[in-house]
Amino acid sequence: MNRPDLAAATGCVRLTPVSRGCYGCRSMTQRIDATDGDLARVITAREPGSREHAETELYRRFAARVRLYGLRHLRDEESARDLVQQVMLLTIEKLRAGAIRDADQVGSFILGVSRTMAIDLKRRERRRDRLRETFAVEPPTAAPDDSTLDLDRLEHCLGRLAERERMIVLLTFYGERSARQIGDEMTMTEGNVRVTRHRAIGKLRACMSGAGAVP
Amino acid sequence: MTTRCDAPASDDDLLDYWTGAMPGTDADRMEEHFFSCGECAARLGAMVSLGTGLATLVRRGRVSGVVSRSLLNRLQRDGVHVRQFTVWPGETVPCAAFPGDDLLVVALHADFAGAETVNLSVTGPEDASFRYMGDVPIAGAEREILWATPGADVRRMPSARLRLTLTSGRPGAPVLGEYELDHTAVPGA
Numbered sequence: 001m002n003r004p005d006l007a008a009a010t011g012c013v014r015l016t017p018v019s020r021g022c023y024g025c026r027s028m029t030q031r032i033d034a035t036d037g038d039l040a041r042v043i044t045a046r047e048p049g050s051r052e053h054a055e056t057e058l059y060r061r062f063a064a065r066v067r068l069y070g071l072r073h074l075r076d077e078e079s080a081r082d083l084v085q086q087v088m089l090l091t092i093e094k095l096r097a098g099a100i101r102d103a104d105q106v107g108s109f110i111l112g113v114s115r116t117m118a119i120d121l122k123r124r125e126r127r128r129d130r131l132r133e134t135f136a137v138e139p140p141t142a143a144p145d146d147s148t149l150d151l152d153r154l155e156h157c158l159g160r161l162a163e164r165e166r167m168i169v170l171l172t173f174y175g176e177r178s179a180r181q182i183g184d185e186m187t188m189t190e191g192n193v194r195v196t197r198h199r200a201i202g203k204l205r206a207c208m209s210g211a212g213a214v215p
Numbered sequence: 216m217t218t219r220c221d222a223p224a225s226d227d228d229l230l231d232y233w234t235g236a237m238p239g240t241d242a243d244r245m246e247e248h249f250f251s252c253g254e255c256a257a258r259l260g261a262m263v264s265l266g267t268g269l270a271t272l273v274r275r276g277r278v279s280g281v282v283s284r285s286l287l288n289r290l291q292r293d294g295v296h297v298r299q300f301t302v303w304p305g306e307t308v309p310c311a312a313f314p315g316d317d318l319l320v321v322a323l324h325a326d327f328a329g330a331e332t333v334n335l336s337v338t339g340p341e342d343a344s345f346r347y348m349g350d351v352p353i354a355g356a357e358r359e360i361l362w363a364t365p366g367a368d369v370r371r372m373p374s375a376r377l378r379l380t381l382t383s384g385r386p387g388a389p390v391l392g393e394y395e396l397d398h399t400a401v402p403g404a
Contacts, residue, residue, distance in 0.1 A: 036251075061253060062250075064256065064257075064260055065249060065250055065256045068249075068256070068259055068260060068263060069246065069250075071263065072232070072233060107250040107251040108247065108250065108251070110250060111246055111247060111250040149264055149265070149267070149268035151268060151271060151272060151277075154265075154268045154269065154272060155272055155277050158269065158272065158278070159279055159280070162349075162350065163280055163281050163348050163349070163350060163351045163352075164350055164351070164352055166280050166281075167280075167281065167282065167283060167286075167352065167354065169269065170269065170273060170278065170282070170286055171283065171285070171286060172230065172234060172266070173265070173266035173267075173269045173270055174266075174269060174270045174273045174274075174286065174289065175285060175286055175289055176234055176235075177234065177285075178231070178234050178235070178236035179230075179231070179236065180236070185283060185285060185354050186283070186352045186354045187331065187352065187353070187354075188352065194227055197227075197230070198226055198227065201226060201262075201265070204265060205261075205265070208265070
């Protein structure tokens, strides 16, 4: 059976990179014009050649989402990366084995696996904490970093916000405080905090993209 | 495949989700949405990236301006080396930044009765304007203003006297306090 026949038989679309990789670029930079369900079907159909592209693309689309989920629930970059590896590996294995019934629901499947595995990772982390307490071992503290962001530019942009805006942004992202908690601390209404925060983030975005100067 | 999102999440919702302010069932729905919507997932990713960058800057002491006491406490818990000077109206305080100081903080005390916001102006030699911070909220119960400057910036400054004037944000802007910082540049710092 040639490729178009196989695609027709399995209901798969042909995977065509919409932006070709360039010399020195990793294949991860190729974008494939297909739905998540299409990708899942190609992986399950084991179509030679296309399957690798589909797996790479599925990973590209979902690894970042699983990492965010992990950061939100585990609050630790290393654990979030572990979660990505475990979730994506299991997902691709299940797809290859044809064990995911509704390919169009692959996103829901990945979320479900993320939830289960995050609970497991949290449990293990709690065990590790208990061991640390018992043996008084300090955990290694690796502050999360973001190498993709121009920190010099961000510092410049942050410095140009109004005092109130800067305080709210820092309390949100560094202090991890909700709008209500910030309002209590700064004697502002929750609504005012939200409006000021929204405006401040907009200014930071514009300044970071160079599209607009922070007044 | 890039498709337009039918129901994009607002920035507020993304932030509430991220900071844990969103109730459980709504947070579950948000997760289901961003696992099926690449556009919102990318927006959340950008927001988190911005937040991570901001937190990195703060942890390195690269923050300048007024900060709250809770933020300062958090910084110290995170191991940022903070050198703090406390000053009352009419006082002159000697100050300097030493190697290893990530952040210098001046705690300005005054009688803030009736004031919800203040303005802080800093002038250098010959009354040259050094910095102006307007509409500064008086945060927390401590009733103090904490002015933070990165240690690296202070270490680059020559010896100089800085005059700080704190005025109320109320109409007429009465002066709440005047202070002086006698800064000495530390050789080799």
